[in-house]
Amino acid sequence: MRIGVIGVGNMGLSLVRCLKFPNRKIIVSDTNLDRPNFLDVLTDVSVANNKTLIEASDVIFVAVKPKDLHSVCKDIKEYCRSDQIIISTVAAVQSDTIRRWIDKKVQVIRCMSNLSISHRKGTVVWYGRDIPNRITNLLNGTTPMIINNEELIDHATVLLGCGPAFISKFYENFIEHGKLSGFSDDQINLMINSMFCNTTTLLKDIRPSDLVESITTEGGITERGIKTLNDMSFDEIINTSFQNMTHHINDTRKSLS
Numbered sequence: 001m002r003i004g005v006i007g008v009g010n011m012g013l014s015l016v017r018c019l020k021f022p023n024r025k026i027i028v029s030d031t032n033l034d035r036p037n038f039l040d041v042l043t044d045v046s047v048a049n050n051k052t053l054i055e056a057s058d059v060i061f062v063a064v065k066p067k068d069l070h071s072v073c074k075d076i077k078e079y080c081r082s083d084q085i086i087i088s089t090v091a092a093v094q095s096d097t098i099r100r101w102i103d104k105k106v107q108v109i110r111c112m113s114n115l116s117i118s119h120r121k122g123t124v125v126w127y128g129r130d131i132p133n134r135i136t137n138l139l140n141g142t143t144p145m146i147i148n149n150e151e152l153i154d155h156a157t158v159l160l161g162c163g164p165a166f167i168s169k170f171y172e173n174f175i176e177h178g179k180l181s182g183f184s185d186d187q188i189n190l191m192i193n194s195m196f197c198n199t200t201t202l203l204k205d206i207r208p209s210d211l212v213e214s215i216t217t218e219g220g221i222t223e224r225g226i227k228t229l230n231d232m233s234f235d236e237i238i239n240t241s242f243q244n245m246t247h248h249i250n251d252t253r254k255s256l257s
């Protein structure tokens with residue numbers, strides 16, 4: 001199978017890392033191919049412009065920013081064929097809009113994930129009509145989750161697409177506190193990385209609120225810290241942040257469609 005990836009920035013490069021497989025031909029296009037981190041990822045990958053990529057691909061992933069998607073569709077519409085599948089990783093823009101922009105009978109699928117696919121890990125949420133297994137299987141090692149309500153792609157964008165940035169922000173605070181406390185970088189990595197991973201392992205068997213409770217003994221140290229978060233409306237901050245991201249997706253969709 002010949003696979004095209006249009007836009008090889010953060011998401012596109014992660015897709016290429018995940019898609020690479022013996023006997024698979026991968027073709028990429030981008031307006032800016034001068035970035036240093038391209039070199040290792042793009043070994044064994046062909047580089048083309050959007051027209052050549054479309055002509056030479058069976059399946060095309062599109063990983064550009066929402067504002068650039070219309071222009072990509074204008075670029076490719078003349079060369080698209082009805083036997084091709086376009087897979088958009090782009091937030092906010094609905095499949096009907098993409099089909100309208102391409103103006104051809106071509107299958108459009110949307111998928112949402114995050115940068116962990118570069119390590120062939122994580123869940124990929126798929127939306128589209130009759131998505132074949134051969135398509136979800138293209139993203140080696142990931143777990144497919146097929147949904148039949150396109151609105152959920154927006155919520156997956158907030159939770160799954162943007163999620164690692166939130167975890168990283170929290171993680172960063174642990175690292176900073178470790179540094180201030182006098183631990184070396186290696187010691188911090190050893191403690192904090194395993195603590196984050198092991199907490200998710202614990203959360204497979206226990207609800208988050210129960211885990212908090214089992215660590216938070218009355219009058220203890222954790223209780224004091226969690227109380228500080230509650231007093232500063234930590235949950236409300238996160239909730240407002242999620243709501244604002246959802247508003248941003250809706251505003252982007254309205255401005256582009």
Ligand SMILES: NC(=O)c1ccc[n+]([C@@H]2O[C@H](COP(=O)([O-])OP(=O)(O)OC[C@H]3O[C@@H](n4cnc5c(N)ncnc54)[C@H](OP(=O)(O)O)[C@@H]3O)[C@@H](O)[C@H]2O)c1
Pocket residue numbers: 006007008009010011012029030031032050063064065066068071072075089090091112113114115161162
């Ligand atoms: N980053 C994430 O973690 C993540 C997670 C989930 C979903 N997504 C979705 O993935 C999409 C891409 O995000 P990103 O973070 O990877 O953005 P990005 O790093 O900016 O990558 C987009 C790439 O597409 C290129 N491009 C723009 N117009 C093009 C065109 N006409 N033809 C070919 N290439 C073109 C851009 O080049 P220029 O720099 O020259 O414009 C850039 O290299 C977004 O729609 C986002 O919603 C991202």
